Amino acid sequence: MRCTPTQLYCPRCGYILPDVLNNDARGMMATGTLIPLELGQPVLIQPGTGFFHRQARLFLHHDSGKTLSVDVRSGIKVIGRRSNEAAAESNLIDLSELGAKEFGVSRRHVQLSLSDESVYAIDLGSTNGTFLNRERLIPEKPYVVRNRAVLQVGVLILRVQFG
Structure with a gap:
């Protein structure tokens, strides 16, 4: 290739x-x-692999074949699952169709944001934790997300790609 x-x-x-x-x-x-x-x-x-080019896009790939495009340039995004009793937040990346509830994904699990040409992940105090390349994130602490990283929310695994 x-x-x-x-x-x-x-x-x-x-x-x-x-x-x-x-x-x-x-x-x-x-x-x-x-x-x-x-x-x-x-x-x-x-x-x-931590540099996020000004023209780059961020993708999250799931083993089911589903790919989510995340526009981190438009503001902070929250990865989680939709609550039955409330309307979804406009910045929510909803993993419900991937079985988020069964895989231990919190409603507001992890935040993705762009700062200084890097993408950062912050665990939002999730019940089942967030892992970045098998390292458990300390809640409320920012971690650089690198191209080709593995992001685990609960036990649901997503592969990060910059493109």
Whole structure:
């Protein structure tokens, strides 16, 4: 599988592709370029999987084949499940059709937000916990979500992809 000039991230390994960033001032820092520091020696900055490009989109893939597109640029999103007695929140990513209740997903389980070109996950005090790459998140503490991460809400597993 080869990368194409229009892709932002390598579909095989998940790294941001330098060709896309050549005309982007921030891309200079993300493409393995030597960046001089005010004090000390230049440092080689390597591309990382936590950088969320300004043109990128965030997808959550479930093993059932269902893919959810999450627009983190439009504000904070909450992953959870719809409550029977109340209308769904406009920022809710509803996992009900994936069996969220049976898999231990809370109504307001985990929050996704964009800040400083990174996506962050914050567990909202969920009953059954949130895991990012098998690490349990401490409630109310932000964690960087990386491309190709595994996000587990309760026991429901989602695979993160930047594209």
